[in-house]
């Protein structure tokens with residue numbers, strides 16, 4: 001990290017990273033959609049996830065407007081479907097908000113499916129994912145009338161066909177294809193990513209074979225193809241390569257079986273800004289480019305344009321949520337180059353944000369309970385867990401007058417933070433509240449020790 005940096009920058013709540021409703025109020029404290037974080041911290045206790053509902057809804061609407069409600073100059077005959085990838089974050093009241101706007105839901109387990117249904121998502125608007133769906137999960141989903149099964153293995157196709165037959169239904173199936181590409185941010189690796197657990201390999205001919213089997217099965221309806229190439233993607237290059245490969249496969253399918261590819265689901269992975277230098281493509285631009293890409297690929301091959309579908313998770317909820325922490329202790333260390341760095345320990349850590357330890361993720365942080373003009377100090381935000389890798393923000397600047405009791409806010413923690421949280425060291429997992437113009441809704445209450453000990457018969 002390069003110095004120098006001034007106090008003004010340290011206090012900045014940049015709209016590029018923070019939710020729409022985040023700003024400093026007249027006291028200098030951070031406010032989320034009209035609610036002062038000092039009040040939220042007192043009432044709901046930290047660590048606390050705070051969702052800016054206005055930000056969330058604006059993102060949901062932008063996605064629906066850019067994709068679902070456009071024909072893109074009549075290139076699309078059916079509205080594009082958006083399935084929110086609920087692995088990013090899910091809770092009943094949260095799903096209610098999204099479903100009301102018109103989004104479908106992507107689930108990857110029976111638990112996520114139960115929440116999607118409880119949140120009011122119609123079963124026909126659900127895509128069920130997973131490389132190892134259990135027999136019970138498949139039966140449960142069929143009984144609930146789940147709309148689309150993204151099949152991931154030959155075993156699953158056989159099981160789904162058998163259970164559908166037993167129920168005398170015809171399950172709609174997308175064949176998940178490993179397109180041989182892995183994309184992260186603006187990097188992508190084509191051809192190199194066959195070696196992973198998801199989907200049917202194109203290179204090995206498994207995808208062609210899976211489609212053949214699905215088409216033959218009386219109780220399965222072949223809907224189309226699915227591919228998910230990665231995460232935190234900033235441009236369309238990776239999607240273009242995947243779409244090209246799926247279009248080639250589609251041509252083979254149409255020729256061999258004389259069926260239509262009704263749906264082409266290109267998955268999720270749209271990136272967001274965690275730090276100032278992150279520059280994801282605007283969603284409007286991403287949408288129109290993607291439609292153009294698929295339209296060109298399909299029509300130039302004489303194929304009918306399929307209905308498009310996408311599964312954004314991070315891009316919907318990531319930027320809309322922040323985590324609020326209370327500073328507990330600090331410690332100064334001298335680096336080898338003579339510089340100083342301050343370890344700032346907060347009341348959460350890798351139990352509510354595993355992404356830094358897992359992927360080296362970067363985050364932006366701000367002193368949230370007040371404004372400070374003190375000299376910025378190089379800091380590392382760490383948690384309270386018994387791991388030296390328990391780091392939330394590796395390098396950042398915070399005011400040097402930071403004291404225990406100050407509140408810190410970490411931006412863009414909506415996706416894969418609470419949903420990947422743990423009770424490591426037997427901590428209680430944080431609550432999630434949503435704020436809309438100072439109206440507060442509890443989305444998930446903070447756990448109690450009773451919750452944590454619920455499965456220990458000795459306690």
Ligand SMILES: Cc1ncc(COP(=O)(O)O)c(C=O)c1O
Nearest residue numbers: 085228231268269311312313314
């Ligand atoms: C099949 C599938 N769809 C969608 C997503 C959502 O990805 P993101 O949250 O990066 O948009 C994932 C993430 O792992 C996925 O595996």
